[in-house]
Amino acid sequence: MTHKLSFKSLSVSIGNHRILHNVSGNCLSGTVTAVIGANGAGKSTLLKALTGEIAYLGTVRLGELNVAACSPILLALHRGVLPQQTSLAFPLSVDEVVRLGQIVPADELVLQTRRLAALEKVGMQAFVTRQYHDLSGGEQQRVQMARVLAQMETACDPFNENPKWLFLDEPVSSLDIRHQIQIMNIAREFANRGGGVFAIMHDLNLTAHYADQVLVLKGGQLIASGSVSETVESNVLSEAYDHPVLVNRTPPSEVPFVLPLASHA
Amino acid sequence: MTIGVSDSTSHQSDNQMGLSLPLWSRDVRARFAILLLTAALAVTCLWSLATGPIEIPLTALWAPNSQSASAEAMRNEIVLYDIRLPRVVLGALVGGALAISGAVLQGLFRNPLADPGIVGVSAGAGLGAASFIVLGTTTLAPITAILGIYAVPVAAFVGGLATTYLLYRIGTRGGITSIATLLLAGIALGALTGAATGLLVNVADDQQLRDLNFWGLGSLAGASWEKILAAAPLIGGSMIAVLFLTRGLNALMMGEAAAFHVGIKVQRLKNIAIICVAAATGASVAVSGGIGFVGIVVPHLLRLTIGADYRYLLPASGLLGASLLILADTVSRTIVAPAELPIGIITAVTGAPFFLWILLRKKGPMGF
Numbered sequence: 001m002t003h004k005l006s007f008k009s010l011s012v013s014i015g016n017h018r019i020l021h022n023v024s025g026n027c028l029s030g031t032v033t034a035v036i037g038a039n040g041a042g043k044s045t046l047l048k049a050l051t052g053e054i055a056y057l058g059t060v061r062l063g064e065l066n067v068a069a070c071s072p073i074l075l076a077l078h079r080g081v082l083p084q085q086t087s088l089a090f091p092l093s094v095d096e097v098v099r100l101g102q103i104v105p106a107d108e109l110v111l112q113t114r115r116l117a118a119l120e121k122v123g124m125q126a127f128v129t130r131q132y133h134d135l136s137g138g139e140q141q142r143v144q145m146a147r148v149l150a151q152m153e154t155a156c157d158p159f160n161e162n163p164k165w166l167f168l169d170e171p172v173s174s175l176d177i178r179h180q181i182q183i184m185n186i187a188r189e190f191a192n193r194g195g196g197v198f199a200i201m202h203d204l205n206l207t208a209h210y211a212d213q214v215l216v217l218k219g220g221q222l223i224a225s226g227s228v229s230e231t232v233e234s235n236v237l238s239e240a241y242d243h244p245v246l247v248n249r250t251p252p253s254e255v256p257f258v259l260p261l262a263s264h265a
Numbered sequence: 266m267t268i269g270v271s272d273s274t275s276h277q278s279d280n281q282m283g284l285s286l287p288l289w290s291r292d293v294r295a296r297f298a299i300l301l302l303t304a305a306l307a308v309t310c311l312w313s314l315a316t317g318p319i320e321i322p323l324t325a326l327w328a329p330n331s332q333s334a335s336a337e338a339m340r341n342e343i344v345l346y347d348i349r350l351p352r353v354v355l356g357a358l359v360g361g362a363l364a365i366s367g368a369v370l371q372g373l374f375r376n377p378l379a380d381p382g383i384v385g386v387s388a389g390a391g392l393g394a395a396s397f398i399v400l401g402t403t404t405l406a407p408i409t410a411i412l413g414i415y416a417v418p419v420a421a422f423v424g425g426l427a428t429t430y431l432l433y434r435i436g437t438r439g440g441i442t443s444i445a446t447l448l449l450a451g452i453a454l455g456a457l458t459g460a461a462t463g464l465l466v467n468v469a470d471d472q473q474l475r476d477l478n479f480w481g482l483g484s485l486a487g488a489s490w491e492k493i494l495a496a497a498p499l500i501g502g503s504m505i506a507v508l509f510l511t512r513g514l515n516a517l518m519m520g521e522a523a524a525f526h527v528g529i530k531v532q533r534l535k536n537i538a539i540i541c542v543a544a545a546t547g548a549s550v551a552v553s554g555g556i557g558f559v560g561i562v563v564p565h566l567l568r569l570t571i572g573a574d575y576r577y578l579l580p581a582s583g584l585l586g587a588s589l590l591i592l593a594d595t596v597s598r599t600i601v602a603p604a605e606l607p608i609g610i611i612t613a614v615t616g617a618p619f620f621l622w623i624l625l626r627k628k629g630p631m632g633f
Contacts, residue, residue: 053522076528083526089375089518090573093291100516103528108292129291151527 003029003063003163005050005196010058012045019045020056021220027213029163029196032187034207036200036231037217038241043200044084044169046217050198051081051167062165076103079165080148084173085137094119094127094135094143101151114153118146121186123179137174145171145183152195166190168199172206184210204258208232216240232256295577298570302584309588310357313595314349318602321345352488355496356594357587359485359553362500362545364586367560368578369507372514373538374436374447377565377623381546382557384432385451385458386425390543390550392458392465393424398476399465414495422499422547428454429543433535483554483609485594492552499548503541504583510538511575518573556609558616559586565623 005027012020020042027033035043049056052067052075060067062078080101088097098115119125122142127135132143152164166187172180180203187197188210201207207214207228214231216224217240224236237245237258244261315323321341363381370379370386381387397420401409409416431454436447466477513534516524521531549556563586564578571577593611600606 048522051526053525071528072525072530073528076526081523081526083520083523086519086523089372090377090568092518092573095291096515096572096574097519100519100527 003196005029005033005060005062005165005198007050007060008058010046010049010056010060012042012049012054012056019220020049022058023217023220023222024058025215025222025225027196027198029165030191030194031212032191032197032199032210033213033215034199034201034211035215035217036202036204036207036240041217041240042220043217045220046215047081047167047169047198047200051075051079053081063163073103076151079167080151081167082141082144082148082169082171084169085141086144088132091131091133094124094130094132097132097143098147098150101147101149103151115146115150118150118153119143121149122146123182138176138179141171141174142179142183145186149186152190163194163196165196165198168197170200170202173202180206204232204237208256208258228256232258291572295571295574295581298567299577299581299584302581302588306357306584306588306591309591309595310353313353313356313591314345316595316599317344317349318599319344321349347490348488351490351493352485352594352598353591354493355488355552356485356591358493358496358500359549359556360559360586360588360590361583362504362549362586363556363559363590364563364582365504365507365579366542366545366549368564368575368582369510369514369538369542370560371564372517372575373433373535373542375517375520377568378561378620379447380558380560381425381542382555382560383451384429384447385455386429386432386543386546387550387555387557388455388458389428390421390425390547391555392462393420393422393427393547394418394551395462395465395477396420396424399469399473414491418495418499418548418551420547421551422544424458425547425550426540426543428458429539433539483556483612484597484605484607485553485590486598486605487552496548496552499544503544506537507541508579510534510541511579514538514575554607554609556590556612558612558620559590561623562616562619563589565619 006025008024010020010023011018023042023046035046037043045054048054050060050062050067052060052070052072056068062070062075065074065078067075092100095112095115098118099111101118102111102115116125116128119128122145124139124142124146127139127143132140135143148166152166168187171183171187175183184206187199191197191212199211201211211228214225214228215222216231216236223240224231230236232247233256234245234247237247241260246259246261247256248259249255250257311323315321319341321344366386367380370381370384371377373379374384381390394417397405397409397417401416405416412419432447432450435450436443462477466474469477513524513529513531516527516529517531517534524534525531564582567578567581567585571581590608590612593615594608597606597608597611
């Protein structure tokens with residue numbers, strides 16, 4: 001059963017500054033939605049509004065839920081959020097960090113097995129007893145991904161058939177190529193299992209590979225949305241980034257690849 | 266004991282078997298530490314009861330009303346039950362409250378250097394209490410009439426709450442608490458409350474001056490059952506309340522947004538934590554004056570040994586704080602016997618170098 005993340009006439013202002021202006025859209029569970037746009041286009045603000053973190057005008061519905069009216073715990077049972085980066089105020093072990101995602105109490109042995117499984121998914125199981133502080137930025141990001149997966153795993157679903165949603169804020173920005181692919185594969189698999197994925201992306205080539213739907217933001221407004229072939233396209237991207245962009249196709253898969261033009265060329 | 270942390274994926278099954286051990290042992294270690302600290306507290310209490318200008322054999326603790334109604338036995342009983350026991354109980358309450366308050370404030374401000382004494386909460390509580398010591402029988406008499414023995418602790422609580430709240434408001438912009446702003450604001454508020462306390466000193470009479478002076482450095486010398494009765498409800502209530510905040514405080518280590526995303530009502534968590542810290546610190550300051558550094562040293566030591574998980578950190582802080590303060594108090598009343606050193610001197614002499622050591626050791630994310 002598909003399930004929709006829908007937002008209507010969404011506006012967000014901070015002070016007198018309007019960051020998002022009248023943005024509407026739908027994302028389906030079982031698909032990966034990528035949001036692209038230049039710095040300051042309002043991508044993070046859109047994600048914060050959709051996850052209920054900040055106040056907004058308009059409506060956001062996560063399936064049956066009216067996000068603005070939900071308690072934090074109800075939201076946490078239905079969606080997980082991976083921030084751009086997470087620093088800890090105090091030293092915790094990797095296992096303890098993943099444990100922070102386990103919001104529903106259960107037998108400790110069960111929880112522990114799930115934590116290990118989540119860490120294994122991101123290839124960090126060997127780090128389970130290590131201190132989070134000692135890890136590199138990319139490793140920390142993967143541990144956080146495991147933490148979010150553990151949250152989705154333990155979340156019992158009061159609406160039974162409703163899928164979970166994964167919100168990723170630039171999930172691969174600090175990762176090497178192999179781990180970029182690994183994290184995007186996890187997101188893809190999450191969607192294939194019926195979950196919804198909403199990801200802010202900077203890497204347009206990864207976006208072209210993994211996204212089912214792309215939302216293009218510019219200056220707080222949605223300037224384009226649709227499939228990869230409709231959006232990852234020279235005119236749209238050049239407009240979005242105010243910079244000439246060439247889009248080509250990789251011969252074997254017909255997936256577009258993107259080459260920004262160097263201005264001195 | 267094999268701790269098989271293999272980085273090879275070909276040994277996954279071994280890996281999981283091997284890993285379950287250290288994971289469990291971490292929890293086990295924390296629980297064991299709490300047990301050990303409980304035992305240490307019991308030993309410290311007994312030692313403190315037996316130690317002093319008059320040596321009282323520990324057997325007297327168990328058989329105080331034995332048939333020998335000798336003068337010595339009666340004297341021992343008075344010393345034990347009216348002088349030393351209240352001191353030990355008060356020391357445990359105050360030490361536990363200060364250590365737990367420190368741990369909670371550090372979680373709230375996401376910084377290991379937060380402490381009721383350093384961020385000015387104690388100063389605010391001191392002003393509240395000082396106003397009742399000096400004006401309690403005159404200007405503030407109507408309130409004293411209503412609150413009775415609770416007037417001074419409640420005033421200290423209100424003073425502590427007001428300064429904590431102000432500091433939090435000043436130090437937090439856009440959901441981010443700046444520790445530099447916080448410490449500077451703490452200094453400013455400390456100066457203000459100090460000035461106000463100075464005014465009170467000006468109008469105080471001799472007895473009040475003596476009472477106020479005892480505050481400057483802190484002391485448990487005035488311990489009495491009445492004081493315990495006045496402080497225990499505020500301290501006990503808030504300490505029990507913070508034990509329910511452990512999940513939230515753990516999540517808050519990742520920042521407020523991430524805590525919200527895992528289902529924490531962050532604003533409510535902060536409100537409850539601030540009220541609890543103000544109540545516990547206020548009541549402690551009201552009965553023992555400003556005793557510094559317990560709130561920094563104890564949680565920091567414990568984070569180094571049992572880890573930062575608040576489920577274990579809070580109870581362990583309470584136990585270790587109680588033991589250390591009883592220990593410091595026993596030293597303070599025996600080291601220059603029959604005279605007494607204010608306990609604040611002992612905690613400062615041992616705590617301040619420790620504080621500097623943290624500063625030097627932890628430059629970067631943990632410090633500033």
